[in-house]
Amino acid sequence: MSSTLIVLNLKTYLEGTGEGAVKVAQACKEVADNSGIEIGVAPQFCDIYRVASQVDLPVYSQSLDPVGAGSFTGHAFVQSIKDAGAVGTLINHSECRLTLANIDASITTARDAGLKTVVCTNNVATSAAAAALGPDYVAVEPPELIGSGIPVSKADPGVVTGSVDAVKRINPAVQVLCGAGISKGEDLAAALELGSVGVLLASGIVKAADPKAALDDLVSKV
């Protein structure tokens, strides 16, 4: 069963000590409650605890490292991410690429800790490869459209439909999101028509003058 999911990646757009992330997360929560659409937010590692403890919505890590407890320095440890309040994680974002072996290990690490996994891919072939590793979601995002304001669902619909078909063939339990340039209600509606179950997005909302109004528009055509 697929229900619509929106994941808002805050990247490193927001400076300060987390108040900005909390404010955007509160807007997400309000829009999620009003629309009935699940909206998750992926803040900076350091803001996961603050956001998750102040706002009742799904929080995702932007990445994690496949290491356990022990002699590891400078890594994003899955148990700390989970204990901070995250329910899921992005893996292999275009701005934080991993090797195939590390994608596999990150999925296993996250799943073993009970976190949902969203593996980002850049084309149909990598969507197929990611599906073979069995994450919860594959999020296909052509890198050239990221941050462009040109929605993948209109500029490159074939990468979405191609990923949906490939993922379904390889592992029907994996659901597909799409991302890059998504910001408006018509972009989300087009993404759903192409067979994805939702979107992964960032700049169109986080950099908007009024993120709450931008989110209201995003869900307005579903």
Ligand SMILES: O=C[C@H](O)COP(=O)(O)O
């Ligand atoms: O994680 C989000 C994606 O990279 C999309 O970013 P964008 O919405 O700014 O194009």
